[in-house]
Amino acid sequence: AQKVTQAQTEISVVEKEDVTLDCVYETRDTTYYLFWYKQPPSGELVFLIRRNSFDEQNEISGRYSWNFQKSTSSFNFTITASQVVDSAVYFCALSERYNNNDMRFGAGTRLTVKP
Amino acid sequence: ETGVTQTPRHLVMGMTNKKSLKCEQHLGHNAMYWYKQSAKKPLELMFVYSLEERVENNSVPSRFSPECPNSSHLFLHLHTLQPEDSALYLCASSQLTGTSASDTQYFGPGTRLTVL
Numbered sequence: 001a002q003k004v005t006q007a008q009t010e011i012s013v014v015e016k017e018d019v020t021l022d023c024v025y026e027t028r029d030t031t032y033y034l035f036w037y038k039q040p041p042s043g044e045l046v047f048l049i050r051r052n053s054f055d056e057q058n059e060i061s062g063r064y065s066w067n068f069q070k071s072t073s074s075f076n077f078t079i080t081a082s083q084v085v086d087s088a089v090y091f092c093a094l095s096e097r098y099n100n101n102d103m104r105f106g107a108g109t110r111l112t113v114k115p
Numbered sequence: 116e117t118g119v120t121q122t123p124r125h126l127v128m129g130m131t132n133k134k135s136l137k138c139e140q141h142l143g144h145n146a147m148y149w150y151k152q153s154a155k156k157p158l159e160l161m162f163v164y165s166l167e168e169r170v171e172n173n174s175v176p177s178r179f180s181p182e183c184p185n186s187s188h189l190f191l192h193l194h195t196l197q198p199e200d201s202a203l204y205l206c207a208s209s210q211l212t213g214t215s216a217s218d219t220q221y222f223g224p225g226t227r228l229t230v231l
Contacts, residue, residue, distance in 0.1 A: 037222070044225065045205065045222035047219055102160060105157045106157065108157075
């Protein structure tokens with residue numbers, strides 16, 4: 001079965017610092033999908049990105065960037081020039097091609113950005 | 116209303132009460148999900164409905180009873196809950212295309228449930 005590990009439980013940075021959130025996954029499937037979600041204090045999980053296993057290109061969206069490396073089974077997320085509004089819990093998730101109803105989430109990383 | 120909405124946002128109930136959580140999606144999706152998020156535990160998938168039929172039930176106790184009357188609405192009926200059932204209950208929806216592609220799930224704000 002698939003598994004997602006977010007080893008960083010909590011991270012605290014000062015505003016304008018860059019921060020990287022780590023995500024390591026395990027799957028036996030050759031086709032799979034990786035996701036990042038943001039959960040602010042309001043509780044809603046906000047979708048950030050989806051990446052399929054055939055697309056290893058890194059992606060940048062404003063201050064957010066994602067580094068997908070199949071060789072290390074990692075899908076890390078970097079926030080550049082962090083802001084207080086980035087404070088939230090961030091979840092990495094994985095679903096497999098033929099089991100896409102069962103999306104497995106990591107335990108989450110709580111990011112606190114201090115002014 | 117846009118996206119996925121959930122009501123109530125907060126609920127406190129006794130162990131003998133019966134209550135229901137409601138979820139509504141305004142995205143035109145054909146699949147809906149219930150998740151449980153407890154403190155210090157990963158999100159747990161509870162139920163999946165695809166085209167209004169339950170396709171997955173991850174060994175959830177019978178005191179949780181889902182209902183999906185149409186593709187836009189999903190309920191979670193609660194009865195004789197235990198204090199350990201206190202958690203954030205999240206609803207999500209997605210558009211299953213019938214291919215092997217995994218479809219992005221969009222979440223509601225959740226219902227914070229406290230069982231006394």
